[in-house]
Amino acid sequence: MFPRGNREGVEMADMQQAYNVYEDRCPTRLVLDRLADKWAVLILDRLQGGPVRFNHIRRDIKGISQKVLAQTLRKLERNGLISRTIFPTVPVTVEYALTPLGSTLTDTVSALAHWAEKNMDAIFAAQRAYDEAHPG
Amino acid sequence: MFPRGNREGVEMADMQQAYNVYEDRCPTRLVLDRLADKWAVLILDRLQGGPVRFNHIRRDIKGISQKVLAQTLRKLERNGLISRTIFPTVPVTVEYALTPLGSTLTDTVSALAHWAEKNMDAIFAAQRAYDEAHPG
DNA sequence: GGAAGATAGTTTCCAATAGATACCAAGGAG
DNA sequence: CTCCTTGGTATCTATTGGAAACTATCTTCC
Numbered sequence: 566m567f568p569r570g571n572r573e574g575v576e577m578a579d580m581q582q583a584y585n586v587y588e589d590r591c592p593t594r595l596v597l598d599r600l601a602d603k604w605a606v607l608i609l610d611r612l613q614g615g616p617v618r619f620n621h622i623r624r625d626i627k628g629i630s631q632k633v634l635a636q637t638l639r640k641l642e643r644n645g646l647i648s649r650t651i652f653p654t655v656p657v658t659v660e661y662a663l664t665p666l667g668s669t670l671t672d673t674v675s676a677l678a679h680w681a682e683k684n685m686d687a688i689f690a691a692q693r694a695y696d697e698a699h700p701g
Numbered sequence: 702m703f704p705r706g707n708r709e710g711v712e713m714a715d716m717q718q719a720y721n722v723y724e725d726r727c728p729t730r731l732v733l734d735r736l737a738d739k740w741a742v743l744i745l746d747r748l749q750g751g752p753v754r755f756n757h758i759r760r761d762i763k764g765i766s767q768k769v770l771a772q773t774l775r776k777l778e779r780n781g782l783i784s785r786t787i788f789p790t791v792p793v794t795v796e797y798a799l800t801p802l803g804s805t806l807t808d809t810v811s812a813l814a815h816w817a818e819k820n821m822d823a824i825f826a827a828q829r830a831y832d833e834a835h836p837g
Numbered sequence: 838g839g840a841a842g843a844t845a846g847t848t849t850c851c852a853a854t855a856g857a858t859a860c861c862a863a864g865g866a867g
Numbered sequence: 868c869t870c871c872t873t874g875g876t877a878t879c880t881a882t883t884g885g886a887a888a889c890t891a892t893c894t895t896c897c
Contacts, residue, residue: 586743586814587762594739594764596817596824603730603737607722619874627725630856635875645827655864656873666823673812678722680809681732687802688732691781755845766885771846791893792844 599644600670604629604637609667609674612647616662646670735780736806740765740773745803745810748783752798782806 586593599605607626611617617625623634638661641647646667652658663671722729735741743762747753753761759770774797777783782803788794799807 586818587747593814593818593821596821597739597742597814600813600817601737601739601742603733606733606737611723620872623874626723628730628856630858631875632857632877633855636855643828643831644824645831646824651874654873657863657875659874666820666827669820670816673809673816676809677736677813678729678733680806681736682722682729684802684805685729685732688780688782691802692779695779695781756843759845764885766887767846768848768886769884772884787845790844793892795845 596644599640600674602637604633605641606674606677608634608637608641609646609663609671610678612661612663612667613671613675616650616660619659619661622661641667732780735776736810738773740769741777742810742813744770744773744777745782745799745807746814748797748799748803749807749811752786752796755795755797758797777803 586597588594604626607629608622611622611625619634619638622638623629623631626634638647638649642649642661645664648662648664650660650662652660721727722733724730740762743765744758747758747761755770755774758774759765759767762770774783774785778785778797781800784798784800786796786798788796
């Protein structure tokens with residue numbers, strides 16, 4: 566079903582834990598490519614409160630360009646993590662929302678964002694120490 | 702201390718939750734830039750079992766190039782998440798290990814990697830559905 | 838004695854991506 | 868008529884990512 570190397574003699578029923586993030590060509594890696602991305606993390610975190618419109622996200626997440634926002638939203642939609650709903654208002658309204666699958670991910674993603682907030686001071690201290698020790 | 706906009710009249714002691722990932726120029730975002738990265742996630746997850754050497758990581762994480770591995774390790778070291786220890790053996794041995802700070806992160810990071818493994822089938826199903834619905 | 842292999846990287850080059858900016862259509866407000 | 872809104876796409880450039888070759892030192896193989 567998935568493009569993985571067929572271990573000779575191993576039954577499919579026995580391969581429940583056969584996927585391995587460390588393996589190249591393993592489809593898990595294709596998934597990780599799409600999740601481990603700064604903008605995706607921020608967007609998923611932003612959608613936790615309920616559906617949000619395109620330009621609303623754009624204004625909230627400071628510094629994201631329209632192109633990258635559109636690209637990232639397509640990616641997340643294609644992977645079934647968010648839904649895209651068009652309302653035929655004038656001008657047209659497009660709402661993005663977490664799917665049930667996306668909701669199962671946001672806990673982890675938010676934990677990452679919050680870890681960054683909480684440990685930022687330690688990280689900047691480490692950076693200063695590193696830069697002093699490595700002047701080159 | 703950090704390059705953030707100074708909210709007028711707000712005391713530093715009251716700014717415990719002043720950092721906000723959605724804000725541009727907020728240093729949290731600089732942190733997230735370095736964490737939300739496919740290779741960093743894989744490396745941190747790989748180091749959970751104890752110290753590992755450069756070429757060992759390289760062999761385990763299939764598909765990573767030497768350049769990107771070296772760059773990512775430097776990045777993680779500079780941010781205080783991993784340590785780098787040189788042993789004057791012949792040939793020289795370099796061991797990378799999680800710091801205490803890095804250890805606080807690996808739970809979150811591993812959760813991300815495991816979410817990817819667990820929900821991969823749902824994601825690939827969503828991709829097929831999307832690609833059928835959007836032939837363009 | 839010379840070649841190969843291990844260590845941990847750096848260097849070089851090309852393709853892919855990210856970001857900034859401009860532009861599009863359809864209307865509503867002033 | 869002009870500017871503003873909606874949600875994007877098109878274009879151009881700067882940065883990054885990946886593949887491959889190269890560095891240097893020492894050990895082992897034949």
